[in-house]
Amino acid sequence: MTSTIFGVSKNAIVAIGLLYILIICENAQGAEYVVGGKIGWDLDPSVFHWPEGKSFKAGDILIFNYSNPLFKVEQVNKTQFDNCYSDFNPIKTYDSGHDKVAIGKGTTYFICATPDYCGYGMRIVINAA
Numbered sequence: 001m002t003s004t005i006f007g008v009s010k011n012a013i014v015a016i017g018l019l020y021i022l023i024i025c026e027n028a029q030g031a032e033y034v035v036g037g038k039i040g041w042d043l044d045p046s047v048f049h050w051p052e053g054k055s056f057k058a059g060d061i062l063i064f065n066y067s068n069p070l071f072k073v074e075q076v077n078k079t080q081f082d083n084c085y086s087d088f089n090p091i092k093t094y095d096s097g098h099d100k101v102a103i104g105k106g107t108t109y110f111i112c113a114t115p116d117y118c119g120y121g122m123r124i125v126i127n128a129a
């Protein structure tokens with residue numbers, strides 16, 4: 001005889017509970033995005049437009065993939081972003097060539113640390129919910 005709670009079997013309740021835990025873990029993990037898609041973090045005008053149409057969430061991971069040492073990534077504020085001010089007290093600098101960056105809620109700005117490349121469009125704005 002299977003026991004029931006309000007007519008629902010205990011097994012069903014346990015199954016729903018496990019599913020719920022799985023969903024929570026999934027969300028905590030965050031989605032991973034390779035910045036620029038196939039092109040990667042590169043000197044290409046499409047990189048600037050790469051975030052468009054994507055729904056980022058706090059905790060998502062951005063992967064900046066590049067081999068050129070001049071392409072190092074700086075997380076900056078809006079003023080620095082708008083003016084391509086690199087090496088000017090950035091919030092963070094990444095230079096591994098395969099940088100994994102977890103984004104927070106709100107707006108985050110990234111620029112290429114080489115000012116001319118930033119000016120060319122190698123910079124992105126991420127809005128995360």
Ligand SMILES: *[C@@H]1O[C@H](CO)[C@@H](O)[C@H](O)[C@H]1NC(C)=O
Binds near residue numbers: 034037040065066
């Ligand atoms: C990173 O870029 C290299 C080539 O530079 C490519 O082979 C590799 O697949 C890329 N990795 C990702 C996660 O896109």
Ligand SMILES: *[C@@H]1O[C@H](CO)[C@@H](O)[C@H](O)[C@H]1NC(C)=O
Binds near residue numbers: 078
């Ligand atoms: C951005 O950072 C620079 C350097 O730390 C600072 O001088 C400037 O006031 C900051 N601007 C904003 C809008 O936070």
